[in-house]
Amino acid sequence: MLQQYDFQEPHLVAIDNVVFGYEQGQLKLLLFQRTIEPSKGDWSLVGGWVNPDESVEDAAYRVLTSLTGLSDLFMEQVEVFSKPDRDPGGRVISVVFYALINIQEHNHQLVDHYGAKWWPVNDLPPLIFDHGKMAEVALEKLRMKASRDLVGRDLLPAEFTLTQLRNLYNCIFMKEFDPGNFRKKILSLNALRRLDKKDTSESKKGAYYYTFKNIETDQFTERIINF
Amino acid sequence: MLQQYDFQEPHLVAIDNVVFGYEQGQLKLLLFQRTIEPSKGDWSLVGGWVNPDESVEDAAYRVLTSLTGLSDLFMEQVEVFSKPDRDPGGRVISVVFYALINIQEHNHQLVDHYGAKWWPVNDLPPLIFDHGKMAEVALEKLRMKASRDLVGRDLLPAEFTLTQLRNLYNCIFMKEFDPGNFRKKILSLNALRRLDKKDTSESKKGAYYYTFKNIETDQFTERIINF
DNA sequence: TTTAACAAAAGTATTAATTACTTTTAATAT
């Protein structure tokens, strides 16, 4: 049972965002480079402190919107990292979130100004503290999400081909999905609308563009990917 | 980016455990009754403060082992609850865990002494603050766990029948599984060992007792239940 | 103007898993 609040030791609480984006056929992570010791030159996730008057969700959202200029971000709690010695600078409890953002649409100047950079998930630089583990767990969580719901709305451009969507899933699960079976499965969900436009950059025949139906079709709890 | 640590406002951080047990064919939750206002008479989860030198996992484990007298508890992080006004007594960030414990084996005297009581999950009393929501999310998390791994090792007695195990799953998912299909599926996992003893209390023919194989057979990431 | 090339899109055949049932079994109680 909780005893009197006054005699309890308070803790510093931070959030760290694992920010996923998709660009040039690659799943990427938004990272900052440390300019001071310790771990100078190493990279870190997009973190910040939690203010007294906000929830950890508010904090994570505030940090990310002010960095990217985007609103309406998809974010989800991942896990709390709280080993007493996880941060050499002092005892900090960190709540990790992951976010999905559209690299095309975010404010590049703002991100550049803060010195942030996009890194391919399968070719990350050394990360500080336990941030490597955080990214790992976040990717696992994203896989869970992508196996239940169709992700892509937040990562792909508004109009995309099934090949692009499949490649995104290839990146997330780090495996090659069979083109025929993937399209059959995805279309059976009835969540996409085919446009009368084609992308002819990848093939002579051309691949139809699709959009997500604007209704909340994401709401299927059915399983998409078995993993 | 994290600025200097010294000027940051610290937070009170607590843990709350959603403690699941299984008894008399029912899934139950261990709860405390509040003896003081506000919300006097209402019930709460098994909570406690996080000490400066321990992780939130350590704190959750410490609180639960000291209450139940059990060690080697299965626990898993659920989610952080951190709305600024969630606790009328002050700003407290709470990390929720769920735990699976064997009601038979825990220290009843200790639990009685603290005034805790087991409640059936589908007939809970009013819970304080956001504890109702916590229990709800924890149950959802338990369902995720039970759909991937065979739960029961921590909830059932060492020797149990497939009917008991099925009933546990019925409780967790709040639906009736087909007896034949359930046994076929479970036995195909090859995680149980059949004993040469039968339980004849439920039928004339009698149902074989089973135990979990002591090897780490829980490790299948394959799917057990589709939900 | 044909033909080769390309990936999209559609189709197929096989296997595996799920689901809804029915039948048999072993013991007890009438």
Next chain:
DNA sequence: ATATTAAAAGTAATTAATACTTTTGTTAAA
């Protein structure tokens, strides 16, 4: 003996997943 009970085993139909092959529409080269 016979009816009863739930366990345990079995079956048949359906659905889903997988590994392929074929067709299509367009472009670029012969």
